[in-house]
Amino acid sequence: MGSFNTSFWEGFLLLGFSDWPQLEPILFVFIFIFYSLTLFGNTTIITLSILDPQLHTPMYFFLCHLSFLDLCYTTCTVPQLLINLHGLDRTISYGRCVAQLFITLALGSTECVLLVVMAFDRYAAVCRPLHYTTIMHSQLCHILATISWLGGLVNSLIQSSLMMAMPLCGLRLMNHFFCEMPVFLKLACEDKNGTEAKMFVARAIILIVPAALILGSYVHIVQAVLRVKSTTGRRKAFGTCGSHLLVVSLFYGSAIYTYLQPKSSYSESKGKFAALFYTIISPMLNPVIYTLRNKDVKEALRKLLGIGRASG
Structure with missing residues (x-):
C-alpha cells in the first residue's frame, strides 16, 4: 500500500461499533448513563474534597486529582463516541485526532504516576502511622501531584511526536471509537527506523515501572x-x-492488555471493548470504590446537603 499525506483538512472515519449495528442503540443508552454517573460521581468527590475541612488530607487531595483526571479523560472520548453511536457523524479531522491522541496519552500517563503516588500515601499511612503527618506534608503532596502531571505530559509528548513522524498507509479508516495509539500504529507504514520499538519501550516504562x-x-x-x-x-x-x-x-489490567501488545497481535475488535472499560467503566467506578462505606465522605455529603450528622 502506498502512503498518503494526511493534511490538517483531511481526517479519519471512526468506524466505532458499526460492525455490530444491533448493539449501537443499547451501547448508546448504557454509555450515556455511565457517562452521566461519571460526571456526577467525580464532580461530587472534587466538591466535597474542596469544601469539607475534614477531607483536607493527602488521601483526598490525590483522590481529587484522580477524579479530575477521570472527568477530563471521559469528556475527551465519550462525547465523540455518543455522536458516533447515534450515527450523526463518524468523521474526525486530523487536527482533532492528533489532539485527542495527545490529551488521552497525557491523562492516561498522568494517572499511571498518580496511582503510584497514592500507593506511597497508603504505605506511609499504614507502615509509618506515627510519622505520617510529617512525611505527607502539604508541600510534598503538591510536589508529587506536579510530578504526576509533568510526567504524563512528557510521556505524551515523546510518544505523540514519534507517532506523528511515522508515515501512514492505506485507507483513512480507524476501527475504533477514538484516536488511540494502537489504532494509529495499525495505519502506519513499514517501520524502517525502529520507531515502534522506541514507543513500546516508552509505554512499557510508564506502565510496568509504576505497577x-x-x-x-x-x-x-x-x-x-x-x-x-x-x-x-x-x-x-x-x-x-x-x-x-x-x-x-x-486501570493497569486493561491498559497493559491494550498498550503492551505488539502491533501484529493487536485485535481492533477486542481493543474497542477494552477501551470501553478504561474510558467509561473505571472512571465511573472510582468514586463508588473510594466512597463506598467511607464514613468521612458520607458525613461530608450529609453536611453539604444539610441532612445532619450520621448516627454511629
Missing part, C-alpha cells in the same frame, strides 16, 4: 497489616488500601 512500585508498596503494607493485633485495625487498614488496589487492578 511494580505499587506492587512493592503493597507487599510492605500487607506485612504491616498482618502485624496489627486488633481485628478492627486490620479491617480498617485493608478497607482503606483495598479500594486503591482495586482501582489499580482495573
Whole structure:
C-alpha cells in the first residue's frame, strides 16, 4: 500500500461499533448513563474534597486529582463516541485526532504516576502511622501531584511526536471509537527506523515501572497489616488500601492488555471493548470504590446537603 499525506483538512472515519449495528442503540443508552454517573460521581468527590475541612488530607487531595483526571479523560472520548453511536457523524479531522491522541496519552500517563503516588500515601499511612503527618506534608503532596502531571505530559509528548513522524498507509479508516495509539500504529507504514520499538519501550516504562512500585508498596503494607493485633485495625487498614488496589487492578489490567501488545497481535475488535472499560467503566467506578462505606465522605455529603450528622 502506498502512503498518503494526511493534511490538517483531511481526517479519519471512526468506524466505532458499526460492525455490530444491533448493539449501537443499547451501547448508546448504557454509555450515556455511565457517562452521566461519571460526571456526577467525580464532580461530587472534587466538591466535597474542596469544601469539607475534614477531607483536607493527602488521601483526598490525590483522590481529587484522580477524579479530575477521570472527568477530563471521559469528556475527551465519550462525547465523540455518543455522536458516533447515534450515527450523526463518524468523521474526525486530523487536527482533532492528533489532539485527542495527545490529551488521552497525557491523562492516561498522568494517572499511571498518580496511582503510584497514592500507593506511597497508603504505605506511609499504614507502615509509618506515627510519622505520617510529617512525611505527607502539604508541600510534598503538591510536589508529587506536579510530578504526576509533568510526567504524563512528557510521556505524551515523546510518544505523540514519534507517532506523528511515522508515515501512514492505506485507507483513512480507524476501527475504533477514538484516536488511540494502537489504532494509529495499525495505519502506519513499514517501520524502517525502529520507531515502534522506541514507543513500546516508552509505554512499557510508564506502565510496568509504576505497577511494580505499587506492587512493592503493597507487599510492605500487607506485612504491616498482618502485624496489627486488633481485628478492627486490620479491617480498617485493608478497607482503606483495598479500594486503591482495586482501582489499580482495573486501570493497569486493561491498559497493559491494550498498550503492551505488539502491533501484529493487536485485535481492533477486542481493543474497542477494552477501551470501553478504561474510558467509561473505571472512571465511573472510582468514586463508588473510594466512597463506598467511607464514613468521612458520607458525613461530608450529609453536611453539604444539610441532612445532619450520621448516627454511629
